[in-house]
Amino acid sequence: MAKRRPSRNSHVTARQQDPSGSGTGPGDAGDPAHHGLPVHEVVLLLETDAARGLDQEEVARRRAQFGVNELPRSQRAGIARKLGRQFNNPLVYVLLAAAVVTVFLGEFLDSAVILAVVLVNTLIGFIQEVRAEAALDALHSLVRTHAAVMRGGERKHVPSEDLVPGDLVLLEAGDKVPADLRLVRLSALRVDESALTGESDPVAKDEVVLPQVTPVADRRNMLYSGTLVTAGTGAGIVVAIGGETELGEIHRLMGAVRPVATPLTLKLARFSTTLTVAILALAAVAFLAGLAHGERPGQMFTAAVALAVGAIPEGLPAAVTVTLAIGVRRMARRRAVVRRLPVVETLGSTTVICSDKTGTFTENQMTIRALWTPSGWYDVTGSGYGPEGHITPSAPQHPAPQHPDGRNLAAGVTRPGGAAMPGGAAHPGDAALPKDDALQWSLLGGAACNDASIRREGAGWQVRGDPTEAAMLVAAGKAGIKVQDFLAANPRQAELPFTSERQFMATLHASTLPEDGGTVFVKGAVERVLELCAHEMDGQGAGRPVRRHAVLSAAHALADDGLRVLATAMMSLPAGSGPLSATELRGRMTLTGLHAMHDPPREAAAASVKACQRAGVGVKMITGDHVRTAVTVAAAVGLAADSAAGTALTGADLDAIPADRLPEAVERATVFARVSPEQKLRLIGALQSRGHVAAMTGDGVNDAPALRQANVGISMGRSGTEVAKEASDIVLTDDDFATIEAAVEEGRNVFDNLTKFIVWTLPTNMAEGLVILVAILLGATLPILPTQILWINMTTAVALGLMLAFEPKEPGLMSRPPRPPDRPLLTWALTVRVLLVSALLVAGAWWLFEHEVATGASVAQARTSAVNLFVAVEVFYLFSCRSLTRPAWRIHPFGNRWLLVGVLVQAGGQLALTYTPLMNGLFHTAPIGADAWLRILGLALLASLAVAVDKRLRRRGF
Template sequence: MEKTRQAKAAGRRPAPAANGTADPAHHGLPLHEVVLLLGTDHVQGLASAEVARRQAEFGANVLPRSRGGGIFRKLARQFHNPLVYVLLAAAAVTLFLGEYLDSGVILAVVLVNTLIGFVQEVRAEAALDALHSLVRTRAVVVRDGQREEVPSEDLVPGDLVILEAGDKVPADLRLVRLSGLRADESALTGESETVEKNEVVLPPTTPVADRRNMVYSGTLVTAGTGAGVVVAIGGETELGEIHRLMGSVQQIATPLTQKLAHFSMTLTVAILALAAVAFLAGVARGQQPPQMFTAAVALAVGAIPEGLPAAVTVTLAIGVRRMARRRAVVRRLPVVETLGSTTVICSDKTGTFTENQMTVRALWTSSGAYDVTGSGYGPEGRVLPAGAGVQGASEGSAAEGTEATAARDFALHWSLLAGAACNDARVVREGDAWRVQGDPTEAAMLVTAGKGGVDTAQFLSAYPRRGALPFTSESQYMATLHAPRLTDGSGTGQNTVLVKGALERVLELCAWQMDGPGDNGHLNKQAVLEVAHRFAGTGLRVLATAMMHLPAGTSLDEANLRGQLTLTGLQAMFDPPREAAAAAVHACHQAGVAVKMITGDHIGTAATIARAVGITADRADGTALTGTELDAIPEDQLPDAVERATVFARVSPEQKLRLIGALQSRGHVAAMTGDGVNDAPALRQANVGIAMGRSGTEVAKEASDIVLTDDDFATIEAAVEEGRNVFDNLTKFIVWTLPTNMGEGLVILVAILAGATLPVLPTQILWINMTTAVALGLMLAFEPKEPGLMSRPPRAPGRPLLTWTLTLRILLVSTLLVAGTWWIFELELAGGASLAEARTAAVNLFVAVETFYLFSCRSLTRSVWRIGFFSNRWVVLGVLVQAAGQLAITYSPVMNELFHTAPIGPETWLRILGIAVLASLVVAVDKRFRRHSF
């Protein structure tokens, strides 16, 4: 209990440990006590049976989802709306005046609108929850002594978790070993500087920000490697405590919806002021105050587009779900709007334009070149002298050739060994397929060593790994230190260092080159570079391998490697272009979206793949540049050079930032893809940051707006297409709904100013707005994309939501509604119809014109017959539902009593349909003559 009090004193709420006791401030205990307390093994990890037991006891490693206080609070929030305040005030006054039926109808409409808003909020929340489940953090754990990759929610206290640069820490961990591990804990502590970790036991009262021997859930590993045991999961983590204290619901708000909400508020105030003026004008002309109040309420209710913000949010949510079905998970809703304006896509090569299924095809040592047969990650294949593997050699002769080759060429043996032992990947069999755990490039080198007959497990048993320099974007190589396992004190005491990495970087560290017999010879860097250039020219990615012996007791760092390594060989691998990449690039070009490849790979490899997928790439004309060449370009000339070039190879994180900034300086809306820690700054800088869901690090995902679940460039093109479609549908909804609100307001205003009888009553306007918004307007959210959507140029970023052409169309339809309503109202009265019948005709006219206009709004430039009358079945269903509602309000005695309507005859319906058809024809003519104005 003393330790529990210490934990509380340190500012941490005790959480249950694996044995059910309180959390004893794990940072303040020696490692062996932490392991004992958690009932785990810091080398072998937990047993599978124990994991299952703890999962049943402690539950999933997820944060409890906070909500806005449950159902009742969500319902209450729906009343927090300017229109609702107006309606409630109107209901109170009509009740005071004795108009009990009108008051009851207004209250009923408020409740129905509240219910609609509640359903919309719940559905939008559910959409976001579904997106959360699509992008799950995965963790590498050791269980039963074997590494495996599991969803982070499956972690339990005591699990042994492996960490690498780019990982998101999946739970609170006490570190058990590490190498150069640094973490970004700003999400937890607010400190922007990364924190260097160690294994030193700390005082129990050490605050969270200073606990160097711990890493916490939600933080990011920015450098190095390490391992730690889980001490807290889910809501019991430090992040869970903050989550609990916040207790806030995630609000679904975007700049677009906020802009529209502000527009609605401003319009509400303006219309209320206009209604007040109309009320005073009517009273001044001798009209009765109750009658004028009813008219003023009708004007206000009719003119306010109260459902617009909610409808826009639902439309965005539907679009986001569509994108998710096309394997593009939108993490931030505002990006949907931005996608419609994207003018340039900057994409990585590996895994995006290519399959990310590396296969080593060729090897090279000072003794000669070799072919590697087989493909994928299966063990089938051999390493043969160049040319032998493609002549149809039998399995027997191939195997013999491999053994003879490995025995004859020691450089080949050491190159294969370096590729496999200086390696953190695993290849596991799942049914008939082989799955990679780790980096695909490392997996390819691991498989190749097996094809070459190298027994990596035997080497690691005799020379276990004792240290490592992890691969980083700055170093561009990985090194491992292997010490001999000595049992009797004999031996030289020499350690072996194995290195693999980018050719240019490894060559900087090499002084010698291994020959066939295994001796160190002269290193001819120019000859090696020429070989690599030939490989890259055929689309192969080239990595170099090296080794050295290091005296016992010497630390593993770059200072001790520089100028001491021996180059053992080159491994050239092929990552085939994705089948859909070329078509996707072509579609982007057709849409006016430029495509640029930004990669850390060799310029020759990048240019070859770029040409294969339809991107122009040539060193001679400046369309292909290296990072070194970029640095040599003056800052004032950089935007022009970046605009012209399409392929950028061997670029650093700083250069990626410069590229994005240069493009944005030219007015581009830039989308940027990335997967590594080094890509995060550029992802944040870009207008749309796109992370790889499969191969991407958690750092990249956290920095992104969109996550691709299949890492495919074709999905980016699909996301742009869906983004354009969502924005199209938003515009269609706004263009459809505004004329109705404007027309209703103008009809009432004309009546008040003319001292005439109201053609429609407030309750009738409420019926129109309530039913049409749901049954008709929201159906536009399901509108499929129009033909030629990706043949248009990108939408200009500064272009207003409503162009002048669309504004004129809104005014045209509003005018038609006002004229048509007054005409049929006066005509019915002149023909002997009662006031209720005339108003019923006016209500049905409004709905009929809206319905015909809805079909026109399904495309802002094409006729409904060209896009297909039944291509959106939801619209047809909505029209049938609305028609049933209109028949009910016209002929149902109960509805007649509630809404002051009356049955009308066939001739009236014919007049209504005639006006609706005429209005539709006028809009069609306007659309035809203005279709080039968009």
């Protein structure tokens, strides 16, 4: 049979041929997915050798054909284009126009300040865009490693970029998988695929041929780029490189996803557009009115521009930036690091949080919670990989059936090699271990038949190997068992590694006595270990016939609590025994106990879920783990989920739901298990199509596209991959769901404070513009000059308005429902209040100006009084704006000390403006008397009372 050259389409994964795994796709109608082919067919298809690999000449030819093993880089906008995009905002246009106008007016300092505001905001936006693009760069670095390959029958180490389809890659524990591989041989190979699939436990691999429709997470005969080998060895043929790998598909998804604009960005854009139109309309009216009064066009143009300057809220961009920055600092104190400023407020608008399970709702640290021996039940306290905790007897969950005649039958179990019985000594600071020999042998067996290791790093513990085995090491440590002492005296001589067919691991340990052949420890699946056992150990270390029904009943009771259960057993081999084998063990082992473990829910998770639900924020769990595990954890944290009721859905369920019904189904469900990266994207999109502002948490490479698609992407700082962190908007330094709830609270406070600033600043800007407009319409003298308007706007925005950014959270913040995403920045009630204060300012300024002139004051003095009236009303109104619903006298006067500092600074500035000759000359002001100050303060107090009445009347409108 003639060999054919592998076409490019022959080197594709099942996903690339057809998302359903059917094995057909564009340009490849016949080749099935590699996980559905026997090894010899994969070898034939890729024209390689499963023992010798490719020769160097063929490698060079294929590299020229297929390229290097790296993810494709997308086209990026240049620096000039990125900077230009930051100016695409109506408010920025108005500010730039204001800067030009102030130059024409000769106010170069004000022009420079306005330009500085624009440039600062432009720089912030530019930095945000550059950092967002780093998500794709992180994917490139993820696959940069070295690989051991067979080429021409020789073992070589090459950069992972040099791999080509058909290469034979050799792997061992600790290696990162450099490309998508079809396994050709292996030994006890286990792989951590959590970063790609979300599966919390390392996956045992084998070479069995799988159905074409097998999803990625269940393809046991495949290894995927970016995953990590935790145990065993293996060899695989490269079937996909670079952008054709499963990791490449995630890269493509990320490149196709455009970050969603935040609610604040959208609302500010609409607000800026409306404000721009209103300002230009007022300026046009003023210009036309002046012409109608016979004024010169040039003079009227200057006056119209002055009106526009007065109406522009120059401090708004700075206020937004400062308020968000303060929110960022507060969130950092609560262990949430913000990467993009606007998302601080977006969290406050969040209507649904889609959270990963592992590490967010749970500790991401496998922990033994219960132990069972033929003599009793035991609880294990403490969580994580630290040795702190106790082992104490507990009430049996099922009554253990007794042997019919109560006999204590010896099973020929001897103490191995004369070694001292393990345990029995109290753990430092803990109560003594219960006197149950079976418990002590079970704990020692689980720790000795073990390839994991734990070491302390800084304030935490670092695990190398299988988390399940690490949990058994920790349990032995809590019992005070000196595992290393036993291993030093009884070193491992042989082992049967865990395989998916065998489903148990066995180790043989040497004896110190010549008449003993050593001790065998076994741990594994309960049913498989039971097949090896003829006896069980009682509390005194003696043997008796194994009670299979009691063992299985205990295992089922533990499994019903969502715990993963492993059995332990042991035996002493006589001297001269043959090599260790499964056949040699069958029917000769003695069962010592059961270990029940899980990844425990975080202590604060349930309270945080309840707080979110009370605040009207929906919480959903999206995980790559099994549905039963997900439902168990969901119940523990307060999320009701049931597969039969449609509130728990798997990835297969989602694929079966028609597209038009998907949003409704996603809305109803609370748990989504065994979902792929594409399905996570669909879930987020479905929620957004229902009008939700969605926050998404994740830690793996598989989460990155959905993190970028979500309104707020939240990654895990401790357990998260760099890809997930770079794709996210917020990084949790403690990986805790409770931190998300705290961040939502801070986000709501940020939006509150931004709204307070806008409600505070708009009346002044509107009134300044209207004062000039009225003067033009009446053909009268201007009560305030453009330079005085700029003084008011710039000084009060910094000294007064920005102080609202430090306003603490109001009571009941997390008892409100989320703001509807389509709700405008200002409600009708707040709009009425803005108009009310504006009208009072216009009327008060005109009355005061005319009164001062009528009573003999100069025009400069009258204008000075009007300027001080504007500032005085702003000061009184500032205290009212500390709460948009409660009256000012019900707010703690010293709750915001920065506000008091700002008022004192502004008062000093006003006194300097009024009484210093330098300021009088610059701003055309003049000293005024005490009677003028009394009138100013009286009008400001009147405006404050009017706002209090409005709050009283309109409280229900907020």
